[in-house]
Amino acid sequence: MNTGNKLSTANIVLLFSILILVVIVAVPVILIFITAFFENGKFNIAGIAKILSDPDTYQALLNSLIIAAGTTLVSTTVGTFFAWLVARTDLPLKKTMKALFLVPFMLPSFIGALAWKVLLSPRAGYINKLLMAIFGLSKAPIDILTIGGIIAIESMYLFPFVFLQVEGSLERMDPTLEESARISGANLFTITRKITLPLVMPSILAGALLVALYSLAHFGVPAILGTEKGIYNIPTKIYERIYASGGSFNAIRVGTILSTILVISAALILKLQDMLLKKGQYQIIAGKSMRPMVMKLRGLKIPLLIISILYIGITVILPTVTIFLVGGLKTYGLSFELKNMTWNNYLKIFQWKMTKDAIWNSLYLSLGAAFVTMLAGTMISYVIVKMKVRGKFILQFLGVLPFSLPGTVIALGVILTWSGRFGINLYNTPWIIFVAYIARYMAFSIKSNSASLSQVSDSLEEASRACGATHWQSLKNIVIPLIKPGMISAFFLIFLPALRELTTSVLLYGPTTRTIGVAIYALNEDGETVRAAALASIALVIIFAGETIIRKFLARLDQAKVKVQE
Structure with missing residues (x-):
């Protein structure tokens, strides 16, 4: 690949990475400030x-x-x-x-x-x-x-x-x-x-x-x-x-x-x-x-x-x-005696439409957001760590910005951006929560993947390209296999927090898009303490199971990595 093509490829990847972060992160934050400080085109100091x-x-x-x-x-x-x-x-x-x-x-x-x-x-x-x-x-x-x-x-x-x-x-x-x-x-x-x-x-x-x-x-x-x-x-x-x-x-x-x-x-x-x-x-x-x-x-x-x-x-x-x-109580307020307990509360969580939908929504939104954010974060991290192009500081700034912003702020920015202002209305759909999760957790993916990429020597790619491989072939056959543990870590770093998220999604959910956190909060607000506790119990089981599986999986990856190095 000649220098001109390399530069072209680098610039295309850089521009695409910047576009993702501008649309997902920068525009919502800018709209928050515009909406706060301007009304009808005038500075709204009063x-x-x-x-x-x-x-x-x-x-x-x-x-x-x-x-x-x-x-x-x-x-x-x-x-x-x-x-x-x-x-x-x-x-x-x-x-x-x-x-x-x-x-x-x-x-x-x-x-x-x-x-x-x-x-x-x-x-x-x-x-x-x-x-x-x-x-x-x-x-x-x-x-x-x-x-x-x-x-x-x-x-x-x-x-x-x-x-x-x-x-x-x-x-x-x-x-x-x-x-x-x-x-x-x-x-x-x-x-x-x-x-x-x-x-x-x-x-x-x-x-x-x-x-x-x-x-x-x-x-x-x-x-x-x-x-x-x-x-x-x-x-x-x-x-x-x-x-x-x-x-x-x-x-x-x-x-x-x-x-x-x-x-x-x-x-x-x-x-x-x-x-x-x-x-x-x-x-x-x-x-x-x-x-x-x-x-x-x-x-x-x-x-x-x-x-x-x-x-x-x-x-x-x-x-x-x-x-x-x-x-497990039959009625809230009863004493914790065996005669006052029932398994039906937990079984009904998977039968009652609101809670069943909430579990399903949380699972597919957190899995989907984790997968997409992992991939986008890998690309952005590659530009930041490996490419010698101008404008990388923009990616670094936009990448960590959501990490420093409260979830409430991100939610408001997403509402302003994706409620029809630019011809796309995602309000009251799962997609608006999906976009908010990507924005909120992008920093996790960038940090994890950047750490992995910084450990991969540039000489490996250079040797691959010297042997005639294209830039994409070098990435697919050398870089990505080497940073796979970091990518998987990034996936789980996003999946688990998104699974139990409340602060962002509580402002974004619609009648059929409640997540587990929102459903627990709503049930508690409605005085349904037993149902809220039953759903919270199931959420804890999912979280503990997820944490255990993740630790074992990452431990196996580490062992495999050590064997390869030996």
């Missing part, structure tokens, strides 16, 4: 000021900030503590505990919120009723339907962001400074407090900012625990405004103005995170094979293990078991 000065908007923004700040503080404290326990102490069963601390990643937080509402709601919570009976109380001692309750539940599911960041840094850090302090007579607690934690502070802050970003964008937990008491954050206020008006354009305009608050907040958080990661004060990873020293817990070993197990039991096992038990 309308913006009116909405932002609305007491409801102010309260929703204040609630968002309070929830994000509280969740960040609690998640950072919990995540850092458990990361230190796993990475730097002789805690028993460390590998098992590390795996258990990552379990909340698999669980949809809105299902956890539903479980805790069943346990601790002030009127009918099972734990509250038990405490009232034991201590003879006239009213429930715990009310989960508060801002504090929202913070507590969100923290249970977001602390792994901090745990992963800090645990990784602690595992890899250079032990020289700690060893020097120990030789100088400092005890291990002093070393941890004055040396270890300051060294990993950039990682702690990076994880904390990631928690803040996700908390600001959370819909499920605040919707389930807050709206009953009139507690709204920005995402739930957007949903309330749009659906209270029946999806009118004026309500969507209000939603876009509120969305700009989330976009600006996300941009500031990401910028701050980038500054922290680039301007870390210390280099904590050195070229030595020495491992950081491990603190001997001595008498605290068993108590801290018990605390860790109790934490997992309370935050993971208790709500999961509760969901399964409530899903």
